[in-house]
Amino acid sequence: MSGLDSRVLLAPQDGSLGPLLRMADDRLGAATGYGRHAHTDVDVVAVVLAGSLRHAWGREAVLGAGDVAVLRAGRGLEHDEVAGAGGAHVVQTYLRAADPGAQPTHDVLLRPTGWVDLGRPDARLWVGEAGAEVPPGLRVLARDGEVTVEPGAGPVEGPATVLVWQLDAARPAWAD
Numbered sequence: 001m002s003g004l005d006s007r008v009l010l011a012p013q014d015g016s017l018g019p020l021l022r023m024a025d026d027r028l029g030a031a032t033g034y035g036r037h038a039h040t041d042v043d044v045v046a047v048v049l050a051g052s053l054r055h056a057w058g059r060e061a062v063l064g065a066g067d068v069a070v071l072r073a074g075r076g077l078e079h080d081e082v083a084g085a086g087g088a089h090v091v092q093t094y095l096r097a098a099d100p101g102a103q104p105t106h107d108v109l110l111r112p113t114g115w116v117d118l119g120r121p122d123a124r125l126w127v128g129e130a131g132a133e134v135p136p137g138l139r140v141l142a143r144d145g146e147v148t149v150e151p152g153a154g155p156v157e158g159p160a161t162v163l164v165w166q167l168d169a170a171r172p173a174w175a176d
Contacts, residue, residue, distance in 0.1 A: 003028075003029050003032055004026065004027070004028050004029075004032055004033075004034065005026070005027045005028075006024050006025070006026045006027075007024065007025045007026075007147075008022065008023070008024050009023040009024060009025055009091075009140070009147065009149045010022065010023040010149060011023075016169070017138070017167050017169055018122055018123070018167040018168045018169045018170065019043075019095040019096045019098075019120075019122045019123050019167065019168070020093065020094075020095055020123070020138075020165065020167055021042065021094040021095060021096055022092075022093070022094040023091065023092070023093045023094070023140070023149065024091070024092050025089075025091055025147040026088075026089070026090045026091070026092055027087070027088070027089050027090075028051075028053070028081075028082075028083035028087055028088045028089075028090070029083065029087050030083060030084070030085050030086060030087050031082060031083060031084075031085070032082070032083050032087070033056075033080045033081060033082035033083070034080055034081050035080060036056075036078055036079070036080045037078065037079070037080070038076060038077065038078045039071070039073035039076070039077060039079070040073055040074075040075065040076040040077075041073060041074065041075075041076075041096070041097040041100040041101065042073050042094055042095065042096065042097055043070065043071065043072050043073070043094070043095040043096075043097055043098055043118070043120070044069075044070075044071040044073070044092055044093070044094055044095075045068065045069070045070050045071075045092070045093045045095065045118065045125060046063070046068070046069045046071070046081070046090050046091070046092045046093075047067075047068050047090065047091045047092075047093075047127065047163055048063045048064060048065055048066065048067050048068075048069075048088060048089070048090050049065065049089040049090065049091060049142050049147075049161060050065050050087075050088065050089040051064075051065065051083060051084055051086045051087045051088035051089055052064050052065075052083065052084030052085075052086065052088060053081050053082070053083055053084065053088040053090060054081065054082045054083075054084065055069060055071075055079065055081050055106060055108075056079055056080040056081065056082060057071075057077060057078075057079035057080075057104075057106060061106065061108045062084070063108060064111075066110075066111035066127075067108060067109065067110055067111060068108075068109040068112055068116055068125075068127060069106065069107070069108050069109075070105075070106070070107045070109070070116075070118060070119075071104075071105075071106050072097065072098070072099065072102065072104060072105045072106075073097065073104055074097065074099065074100070074101060074102035074103055074104045074105070075101045075102065075103070075104065076104070077104040089142075089145075091140055091142070091147060091163065093125075093165070095120075095123055098118075098119065098120035098122070098123075112127055113127055113128050114126060114127070114128065121168070122167065122168035123165065123166070123167050123168070124137075124165070124166040124167075125163060125164070125165055126162075126163070126164040126166075127161075127162075127163055128161075128162055129158060129159070129160070129161060129162060130143075130155075130156040130157060130158030130159060130160040130161075130162055131155065131156065131158060132155040134154075134155065134156045134162050134164060135164050135166070136151075136152065136153035136154075136164070136166075137151070137152075137153075137164040137165055137166040137167075138150075138151050138164065138165040138166075138167065139151065139152045139156070139162060139163070139164050140162070140163040140164075140165070141156065141160045141161075141162055142160060142161040142162075142163075143159065143160040143161075
């Protein structure tokens with residue numbers, strides 16, 4: 001594969017999923033990037049499913065499979081993300097900023113399992129593998145190169161990488 005192939009999984013711009021604005025299944029060919037682009041007042045959570053991704057902003061972190069990056073754009077920044085030699089498969093989730101207008105930050109969590117601290121009360125992310133102990137919520141399943149998303153509870157048949165979003169779905173003030 002060459003270039004970028006991005007498939008929008010969810011885009012509830014109406015506030016129906018609380019802070020969640022967009023979720024995308026992105027596949028980048030070797031050395032392919034998104035192109036330099038700007039973000040303001042959005043938090044972007046990127047989970048690398050396969051390959052590697054270099055985040056070109058600040059300390060230029062390199063993420064591998066299983067890593068989670070949390071970009072808080074705050075008052076604004078410009079950046080790019082570029083896949084490594086083997087390309088990258090990434091699920092990116094865009095949330096309305098938890099702290100609009102704040103100083104931009106970028107945190108990288110190396111292969112977390114279980115609950116990931118996003119530093120916000122309205123969205124929680126769980127990262128793990130299929131099994132009996134998967135928590136309920138909006139489930140993103142990565143299985144055999146395919147990504148699906150749907151609400152669910154109970155065990156998840158494997159093998160699969162599972163991301164679970166628990167969101168405060170109360171209609172946010174900005175959606176009125």
